Amino acid sequence: MRFSSNIKLYVLLLIVGIFLLLGYVYFSFFTERLNRDTPVDEDQKSSSQSKPMVRSRERNMVSSEKLLYKQPSVLMGRTDVVAVTPWLAPIIWEGTYDPVLVDNIYKPMNLTIATTVFAVGKYVSFLRDFLETAEKHFMVGFNVRYYVFTDRPHDVPSVNLTQGRHISVIQVPGSNRWQEISARRMEIIQTTIESQISRVADYIFCLDVDSKFHARWGAESLGRLVAVIHPGYYEQTRDHFPYERHPASMAYIPMDEGDYYYGGAMIGGFVEDVYTLTKICRNRFEVDAENSIEAAWQEESHLNRYLLYNKPSKVLSPEYLWQDFKAKTKEVKVIRFSGVIKNYAEVRPNV
Template sequence: MSDKDSTPSVAILYIATGRYTVFWEYFYQSAENFLLPDCDKHYILFTDNTELLSQQGHYSNVTMIEQEALEWPYITLMRYEIFLKSSNLFTGCDYTFFFNGNTEFLAYIYKDDLLPLKRQENLTFYLQPHIFHKRRDKFPYERNIESKAYIPYGKGSFYFAGGIVGGNTKNFLDMCDILNKNAKIDLENNIIAKWHDESHLNKFALDRDDIKVLPPYFTKGENEYWKNTSKLMFSDKTHYRFGGHAYLRSETNEKITPSEWKKNNAKPRRRFTYRFKQYFKSLFFR
């Protein structure tokens, strides 16, 4: 644990199982270049990839944990259980953050940008980059009243995505415990929330006032080229350089071809209204 005035220590949690290991080097190299240069970072990599596991000594700041590749959607729904099982590895860190597999850092992110440093802040979440401009009744919350992730219409101020979740380590672990318990209760009742762990995350965040909300353009999807100030990008999982989304999830053994990808992702018309609504809404977050 760091002293108050010393350099913060940050645990970086990352899951790379199955074919998602293709993203690891993109993530690690960009994180080393841009992520929290003013902090002491240590990565905890959960993977089933034997080649990666054999390279443990290659990385001085990475601890590797063997983790089986759970079937979709359990690898995302049960991620908080995965973290809790290895929590002894990062309880000594000041902060802990999880980043999605397809995360790539584009610009320097300092502690003031990311960490919940203000007195009332304990956690850091980010807005889903494609829908933050919508009215709350259009947010894709879980609407099944039987689910522990249920949010009624008329409630909620933000829709948070699950690709970046972090905060003070104690608060992060408390959150993991709650989300894991709620996901398991749902499973016992044969319920899987609409957006899995993300649905439970949004229920957890409801009416809380201790969350640092990252600005709307902090993140972007790979194809949101107009968001040129974003510090972090989520790579396009459908892209042929990764084999395509179905290939990544092992739903097929056939990689998508460049021609197939281009056919499916022909450059759309400029959606001026969509971009204007996002820009206008973003002004209220400054």
């Protein structure tokens, strides 16, 4: 009787084992088939395989009790500009946000913002004004880490920084062509995110050094992926945008496509999102180079291609990227960041 019971137990265990084995084989086959049949964007696939470690940033929009600020309205506000994109991303203009409320929400988060600038060759002469004006207007009250890429580290000026703000100087090679300097910017930002920035920063802004801050640039600019509208084309239609129009280029945008023309002097967002952008733009740039193609406006052309199909979650108005030679228009109430007037023949190795 005992022997018969043991046989029944063994048979039962054997049957259970067979069912488990068949289930495992079926599940493995189904999963493999699903993965094989699901299309994957190659750019996104390659970038996801080598994404750097990043810090968690999921936070609630918490404001203090008894905070006094102007009551918002759904009926009153700016009517001379559009403050939202067709995909519902905010466009940041003066008068479309409350700086008191924004600061109250974001400053307690203890965020760190990485900021990259390239001061290669004679462009190092713009670095002092950039840093000194940034200390007055850029992300005041936040932790900021400046990353200065230069071939002249000994010419980097000493600037007084407020508490929680630091400068890292990273030596990079110079070049006889400014186009090559522009081309390598995406690569250098990508590799620096991998090696340094991803470990210490929540957000990153990549800015042009030949510029100065003139007014507040704060937490209203923070977002997952942030772009800025080029001041020279915000009044133009897409057929006048200087997109890359040659189909052979990886930066190609057809004549009947395009949202805005974004300036290459500012890229921003979560560290991992900017990492993906720089990696994909770099790869596309290198494909063009292998085919002896140089896009119309180098990295800016590839940036616009990327942002057309990977929509920014926040768009900054031309207030955040003006040009000193342009007169302020009625729509631009405040100039926050502006490219300085310069003689390109004096500062560029080639024109």
